[in-house]
Amino acid sequence: MYRLAGSIMLLWGVKRASLAIVMGALAALALPPFSFPATLFVSFTVLVWLLDGTTGSADGGILRSYRQAFVTGWLFGFGYFVAGLWWVGSALLVEADEFAWALPLAIVGLPALLAIFYGMATLIARIFWSEGFGRLAALALGFGLAEWLRSFVATGFPWNAIGYGAMPIPVMMQSAHAIGLFGVSALSVFVFATPALLGTRRGRVTGIVLATLLVVVHFGYGAWRLSEAPATAATEKTLSVRLVQPAVEQTDKNGDDDREQQFDDLLKLSALPPKAGDKRPDLIVWPETSVPFILTENPDAFTRIADTLQPGQVLLAGAVRAEDRGPGYPPRYYNSVFLINDKGEIIGASDKVHLTPFGEYVPFEDVLRQWGIDNLISLPGGFTAASARTMLTLPGGINLYPLICYEIIFPQEIDEAPASTNAIVNVTNDGWFGDTPGPYQHFLQARVRAAETGLPVIRDANNGISAVIDGKGQIVAGLSLDKKQAVDATISLLSVSKWNDSGRFYNFWLIIACLALAAVGSRAGFISALD
Known part of the structure; x- marks a missing residue:
């Protein structure tokens, strides 16, 4: 594993870029209809080793390593979103004579934009990068924040967040009840990246123990929640x-x-x-x-x-x-x-x-309609968004x-x-x-x-x-x-528990805080004894 990790760290140019894209595409196999989470262990392990190769630059200094980290994450995200979202282009073929020209925008353009968030994730991780398991915490921190931002920036599009790959069946979905999708996404990255520690000499035991504990809690909480008794007839x-x-x-x-x-x-x-x-x-x-x-x-x-x-x-x-x-x-x-x-x-x-x-309304309508970009749904002016949702x-x-x-x-x-x-x-x-x-x-x-x-x-x-x-x-x-x-x-x-809603929100930020402390502590050498 040391030799494999070292060879990946030293890759550069086309080989490095191609591997990052392929690993992102491989990660998409964790999504439906394939639902094979094991691919994420390979993808995130290789991503860690690729980022290890950005930590030093004799001629470019720290800014170059940051740029390399962002590009590595962007390429990984581009591969992930192309492989996971290529089907979006099918909508343009329903009326192909009018919209087929926009296929490259859907199949390549949308993934290119979404990949920026994963570039931000690896850039954040690189800022706190260190040896040992601290770099896994830094990567989990970056992806947790990136998935959260992806849910609302520019109206949001959190489709295929990494956490979904960790929740293919009900017993694996229950953790979302406690920490939400974005909490699951952050901790999943830590777990999926853990095999990278087998290719290094520091933090192996601590990182594997923590990841194993997270997996046990993930499945254990799921099994416990599924075994809970249903509501009684008096309240049902x-x-x-x-x-x-x-x-x-x-x-x-x-x-x-x-x-x-x-x-x-x-x-x-x-x-x-x-x-x-x-x-x-x-x-x-x-x-x-x-x-x-x-x-x-x-x-x-x-x-x-x-x-x-x-x-x-x-x-x-x-x-x-x-x-x-x-x-x-x-x-x-x-x-x-x-x-x-x-x-x-x-x-x-x-x-x-x-x-x-672009399905129900056109962003920046005045500009984009001049370029021939219109809604897929043919209504004059598109749909109007309601100001508030009404309970039924x-x-x-x-x-x-x-x-x-x-x-x-x-x-x-x-x-x-x-x-x-x-x-x-x-x-x-x-x-x-x-x-x-x-x-x-x-x-x-x-x-x-x-x-x-x-x-x-x-x-x-x-x-x-x-x-x-x-x-x-x-x-x-x-x-x-x-x-x-x-x-x-x-x-x-049953009625929804508003405590659970607020609890998921606070638990997600508690996870982010813990990951940040682990990443900063490892970077500063405060927890080097654990490595």
Whole structure:
């Protein structure tokens, strides 16, 4: 291992850059649909050795080593995000004659921008770099801060945070309940980088012991939480849900043909009788923008919905909402969900708050539209973001917190949920991306949000993956990709604990503080005895 580590440290030029990119791409195999976390041990071990090779520079001094560290992290991130996000380009091929020219921007440009955060991570690590296990703490510190920043800078895009690679199954998701996605991401980097100590002579025992302890706690806490007894009958609320998955091809959704057939299919799937022995659903859910017309401009649609619903049933439908602005002004459009009762009346509605850049709105619109860059969704002016999210309350007092499409990938969006929230409802349309890793990655992130908050997630997707997920990330019932069907499930509901929300926030910063102390202490020689 010493010889291998030394040869990697001494790499330069094209060989060094290529290895960094390949290691980043290898790390993406930890993500769905592959979900093979072992690759992260290889990737981060090699990344540590590459960074070891930036610590000295006879002719360039400290600034050159910082620049090399940033470039190494950027190259690693570029490989990771290209391999993990190449499928984003599939959305541009739905209307290829209009958007295919932008494929390089999606496949290469987006990863190049996101890789800046990983360059910042390795730059931060390099500032505190030392020998022994302290450099692992420095790297974990850098990546923890980078993933946190990635969740909100420039509206945020925390897709495929490193922590997801450490949470492929429910027993490995539970740590997020205590320390959140970004806490898991930081500590995961420390663990995944630990084999690098086998190629050096200092800090080996201490680092391996700490990493082993973290792994034991990670699995132990997960097993303990999964074994917790469910709520007692005296305090338990239940909700019977039907997920309707119409599996409409995105090209058909974008066209003007077959809109009436699409609406008929939604109604037919909603009206199916429950399986023998199953409870009739209280709530029927349709996916994001599933209604193929402006719902509020079609009174007949409400009549047909009322005729379909049984007494006491409620429909939650994803639809575009138009807001009239008066003569001479185009309407505003919102990506919305509506609650409709068995009389065909709207009893609740909520609009999307966190819009998708270039899908629902164009950042820097005045400049970019001059260059021909437009929304994928053809609406005049795109969608408008709501100023606030509205809780959806079902008859009987059950409160649903609505998240539309990729809003569910943002932990902070859910941390804002009122304490009275009983479940999260997430409607989405991943049909833009076909049978690629995208829908599988999106689904994992929804499951982690459930485990993170302890709240059930009711997730309905146009073409899948749709599922009812319990508050520990376990699938109660679901539908696989591209299956045109409906599925019923009954879930237990509890109110969210706001203590857990604040606890995750403070625990993440406690982890960052501990990593910083370890990195600084090792750099200054205060903990050299442990090495």
